[in-house]
Amino acid sequence: MFKTLAFTLTLTLAAPAVAQPRLALTDVPKAAGPSVSLFNGQDLKDWDAWLGYADPAVTYKRPPIAPIGATARSAEIFKVVAEDGRPALYVNGRIWGSLVHKGDFKNYHLRLQYKWGKGRWAPRETQAPNNGLLYHSHGAPGVVWGTWSQAVEFEIMTGSIGMVVPVGEAISATANAVDDPGIIKPNLRYSPTGRVVTAKGGAADWNIEAYSDAEKPAGQWNTLDLYVLGDRAVHVVNGVPVMEVRDLRTDGQPLTHGAIQLQSEGAETFFRDIVLEPITALPRVVAK
Template sequence: MIVVLTLPAAALAQSSTDQARAIAGDPPSASQRLTLADLPRPTGKATALFDGRSLTGWQPWLGYADPAVTYRGDPGSKPIGTGRDTSGDFAVRRTDGAPAIWIKGQTWGSLVQRDDLRDYHLRLQYKWGAKTWPPRIGQPPNNGLLYHTHGTPGDVFGTWQPSVEFEIMKGSTGMAVTVGTRVRARTTVAFDPSLIAPHLRFRVGGRPIDMVNGTATWNVEAATDAERPIGQWNTLDLYVLGDRAIHVVNGVPVADVRDLATIAQDGTRQPLTHGQIQLQSEGAETWFRAITVEPIRTLPRVMVAD
């Protein structure tokens, strides 16, 4: 028999705070200012993943017609998938005098880039549009760059493929998230009671944790908020080498994750070293441009600035 306990909100918040404190320890005495050292030189030419004219090379996928059912155990309907014209969801349009990928955000899903990528430096620019949509109205605009994408379309909540996420969300851009119950990552954290659950922030030299979706370590907040004000373009750099990745927002390193892996049916951990990328649609109008990828053989180092 399963017993479900319903706790008041204050009790739930205290429970999650105590849990995070047990995982990460007491809050650090000072925040960290991070910088990058030993930037890698590309070992080949940069490739544009957006040609400036079309969505060639990108495959759309849509979740449920009503995004509010996405996280339900039984949504009561099937995801849209590729079953309708998506030109009103994803398109190439002009903004600020140049073409960009426009993502409406009303129906959740993603654009999946078809190339299988490994050992690379990905750079893109994004900015928020003017609109947010239910059920996210009143919340910070939310989107994401998902990498090492693999598996079946719609395998995660009928809407995304298993992957690791470079979060794009106002106030949390660069957060690391494991997308899918069989995806794992490791990083180092500090307890930050100012955050909503799970109250964990990336910290160089912090306590090592294993990130597991559906547990108290399912995501880790960016080291700092390096995003520019809404309406301005932001530059994201993602450095990936084997089963390691570094997230950089407007030149500021904000996350360093390693031991990326999938969990096989027999429970063994298998390194996750390559895959596609997804540009999410998750409730907020978003623009993307200048998406390039170049091969690398080393990673930069994330350092605590003097």
């Protein structure tokens, strides 16, 4: 999540202010090649860990101290556990940071499952549980607020699953959106029939909220599908499309590939079945 959220997350995230038609996914592409599992269920040898500051409350204050970085302390935050009788990738959330897969990917369908644990940590212990699936990750680790790599975020936060957030001041993403005064600033919600809006890291228009809330109740596993083709992407939550983005950019240049990054950001989270397969087309999002 980005700087603006440091003082806005105490607001209640609302459903769309105006009733909207349900969205559906059609023309779902078939895999264009063999799938790749990004989580082997045994260890994290395919991932690089990075930790931000020991006290996450200083993250957005540009502190004159170095982040923890890549050290053995990451084993406190990221590990492989058994959950519901199966291997899962556990993210503790107490220290903010990132787990970045070593691969570099483009033109793919990524599917994973997540569910929330019970832990909530300062400074967000009373706020909506928060994490993130970041894609097209690139650049130096911790370059964003000492904690994350530059990327485009598929938000994982209760009430906002699928929201798009450019992570890093060089990153931007374009979508159609409508004004919704019932949500946090900049009060923009994705809608296929909305006006064209470009969100940019660190700017006033720093995010675009998901079309609808398709998350399951706490304690249940949720399925996320991310379809990426070139500089475009579709975010899907439990089979419901909630976001279409295009013109993904870094420093104004097309952003078409990068690593997969999982955040640690204040809430215990479990991930499993992280599978990626190549595609040559995006699905279509239509109103039902």
